Amino acid sequence: MNGFFRSVKFKVIVCIAAFFLGIGLYSVSKGGEKTVGSQLIGTILNPVKKVSNAISNKISLVIDLFTDSEAYVEENRMLREEIAELNKRLINYEDIKAENDDLRKFIGIKEGNGKTEVSPSCTIIARTANDPYGTFIIDKGKKDGIKLYDPVATSQGLVGIVTEIANSYSTVRTILSADLSVGAICVESRDTGIIEGNLALAADGKCKMIYLDKNNKVKKGDLIVSSGNSGQFPKGYIIGNVTETGMEDSGLTAYAVIEPAVKMGEITSVIVITEFDKVEEDVEIPTGVLGEKTTEPPKTTKASEETTVAAEEGGAMQEQPRGGDE
Amino acid sequence: MAFKAATRIQKIRYYAIARWAIYILILFVCAVLINIGKGVRPIYFIPMCICICMHEGEYTAAILGGICGLIIDESYGRMFFGFSSIIMIAICVGSTVVFRHFLFKNGINAVMMSTASVFIYQIIEYFFYYAMWGYEGTGYVFSNICIPCILYTVAVSPIAYIIIKPIIKRFYPKKAKTIEEAMKI
Incomplete structure (x- = not known):
């Protein structure tokens, strides 16, 4: 047995393992693009x-x-x-x-939500094995006009985001994932927060709205929609309903448990939003000698052209996929 | 007729081709099964690879482990495409060496080896994918995903042995017991 570790055979096997490690590192360096x-x-x-x-x-x-x-x-x-x-x-x-x-x-606010383009209906071909967040693979990819980090939805509401892409298929991470943050707003109370997944809640198909103001007026049954401020997700897509509210342990912010409108385990097809108009955050401009501030009405710009800007934006309404699970 | 007329070396080659064709078919079925349905699924590849590697050499085990690892990573949708390959190479080569030097090639040992391997695999996966990142509720993953996955894989292990054993019996070249048998080559 000791001889095995000193043999040429063992060294060759170590080289084979190093080759596969190299493949792994190469795939990580490619980000969400699938390797050959x-x-x-x-x-x-x-x-x-x-x-x-x-x-x-x-x-x-x-x-x-x-x-x-x-x-x-x-x-x-x-x-x-x-x-x-x-x-x-x-x-x-x-x-x-x-x-x-x-x-x-x-x-004088202009009507309409601008241009939204969606992919053809995508069928779920497989669900990622043993994934607590319900990640799945769809049968459309780059050749169908889908891009990395495009939002995914159904007629019922927001589903998630494309995190890996190949020519003919893509991987979609759901909003139940702890690696994904979505800026959200409560329709009834107008309180804002961030939707983030949680391993324990994902088991029940739920997620959490965090960074809510401690004096918020969010209550059970309220509807939560995407706020669209950062440009990663379109504005006004239904996320789900509040099932529970509470204060964080720190006592500084509150949270709400959200039951997504889309049952992640039951969907069989989705659409990918390939282009949508982004709503920029309100820009505060000082006016007059007294330094009073007025707020400009929201401007609309093409999100697809400004995804990098969106990732750099600060503030509470940050929506961007976090570093991946590696 | 041509098969009967073949020399022992040729027969060994035919058997090897037939054996590996069946193995590839089985592994293909495993790759499809791992993504079907909902909930926790066993890692079919671990017991299958162990049962195959019991009778194969180290190089074969390393390459088989590497490729099966890539298929597992693809099924798991992992960005680090090769993570499972490294573990699977260790498992497969380890099985080959352990079965050659220490263990009898029987069903019980194959199941024990599969249990140990899937346990190690799940622990490594749990650490690198959940515990290390400090996610909230990682305990849930261990109790509701890792443990059932280990149990299901252990449950599948005897089936893997039952599937692989007849293939080995039928397509693995028999060792020459006497000098006369060996001289027939």
């Missing part, structure tokens, strides 16, 4: 994974219908109650909208 080896494996395996995953989904759906029928009945009842609640809120909506339109005209 990774793309090769993905290209060979992905078509089979796609078919097997589709079959697996069908089977689990059939089993689910039999085993979870009671839960569906309960969910149906809760959704009906929610619809009734929303209908009550809708009564005043038209009046408020008309009033809002008049006020907008009065102060």
